[in-house]
Amino acid sequence: MEEATPSIPVDRRRAERRKAPRDRLPRFTKVAYSLGTAVDMWGLWLYPAVAFAVFNLYLGVQPWLVGLALTLIRVWDAFADPVMGWLSDNLRSKWGRRRPFILIAGILSGLCLPVLFLVSPGWADIKFLGVSAVFWYMLLSTMIYMPIVSAFTVPYYSLGAEMSPDYEERTSIMSYRSIAQKISELGNFYALRFTNLAWFLVPGTAQKNTLHGMQVYTCILGVVMAIFAVIIFFRVKERYYEKVVVKITRKISVLSGLGETLRCKPFRQMMVMGGAFTLGTSMVGALGYYATVFYVSGGDKIIGDNWQFWMGVAFMLGGVIGIPLHANLSHKIGKREAAVLACLIGICGYGGSWFLYTPAIKWLQTIASGLMGMAAASLWMLHSSIGADIIDYDELNGGVRREGSFTACASYILKLGNSFGYYISGLILTWSGFTWKLKEQTPQTIFWIRASLAFLPIVGLIIAIIFVLRVQLTREKSEDIRDSLEERRGTV
Secondary structure (H helix, E strand, O other): OOOOOOOOOOOHHHHHHHHOHHHOOOHHHHHHHHOHHHHHHHHHHHHHHHHHHHHHHHOOOOHHHHHHHHHHHHHHHHHHHHHHHHHHHHOOOOOOOOHHHHHHHHHHHHHHHHHHHOOOHHHHHOEEOOEEHHHHHHHHHHHHHHHHHHHHHHHHHHHHOOOOOOHHHHHHHHHHHHHHHHHHHHHHHHHHHHOOOHHHEOOOOOOEOHHHHHHHHHHHHHHHHHHHHHHHHHHOOOOOOOOOHHHOOOOOOHHHHHHHHHOOHHHHHHHHHHHHHHHHHHOOHHHHHHHHHHHHOOOOHHHHHHHHHHHHHHHHHHHHHHHHHHHHHHHHHOHHHHHHHHHHHHHHHHHHHHHHOOOOOHHHHHHHHHHHHHHHHHHHHHHHHHHHHHHHHHHHHHOOOOHHHHHHHHHHHHHHHHHHHHHHHHHHHHHOOOOOOOOOOOHHHHHHHHHHHHHHHHHHHHHHHHHHOOOOOOHHHHHHHHHHHHHHHOOO
């Protein structure tokens, strides 16, 4: 049973606290922390962003097998997250409980990133258990790599919830992180355009060596990832560690930690919201690329890859504009209401793709991408900010801080949604009759790709709106919780 949150009247101390500088972090600290989103974006999301282009369009692996591989990878990754959350929640060291993971796993994630693409084109024709050897390499390499990335991402996102106890400052921290995420996400969109460089064109043909281009590209990104991990380790501190965490000697088990986390009602509501959005949008994530290449660009992959980059620029700009806009709105109307507005913008973006993805005026598709980026960035920024308030709610009722368990469980739900979304993408491509060897696809294939892209995400966004409105952690209630916690264990 969950305990009711005690009601504490607003007093002068609360009004003074809102103006106090002690809860505000230096801008450089927030910038340094936000660098970690690059490790997350390139370590976790670069691979699915280019998987269909590399393994289906270049190496010829069937799209449903690529989708299945991405699904199994995410399921495995989701099981690794709770273990990493448990390990970081229980670690006690002179460097804290999150930063050692961030340093070691961040460096390893960068150095090992190119391994994901160290496959030989000749393996595409080799069958093992009736399936291409490339498929098995996808599974093996990523199942080794993904737990390494999880060892970075779970402590990293847990650290974000610990950086300030202030209701408003948490939104500011997540705003910095979300903007940095949009910038680093541009690296995922640029990946295929990088493979268009003259270095990777096959002499005497108009074809490109996509695989070799990705091998070089991931080497560059990997070095940057390692450098960012070192910066975070030295520049970001763990605020709760000395005053709260070290006093707790009782170990939190994996199963009990997840059980207590899932018993938190506001958390369950936010997970349904995030899961619905993730499943609905990732379900058609790959289809946007196919719509750009085979509908808007008429099957020309080089032109399509170039437009995919500009789609990424629009997606980033939409996020950069939307994040401060929704952060300001959350201060005025509340985090939940701002999240609803973000979902409505997403509905306009995905629904509008039916009209804006057109070969007649190719640049119109960037408008749809910008609206999608604005919705996604704003929603995840608010999702993380509300998540930090939920962790306070849980500490009040449970007596311990379990950021790692919450982060791991949230990651599990979201990655599970992503994994099923990628699998459905592959099924839609196969069911629609898509053939990778054809430059021009049939009208029926194009229709189902466009229809799925336009309408399936809307269902997820409507569900997200319904459940985010069920979360009752308003600004006033969150401040009541903070007052109760500080009376119990002091300020941090």
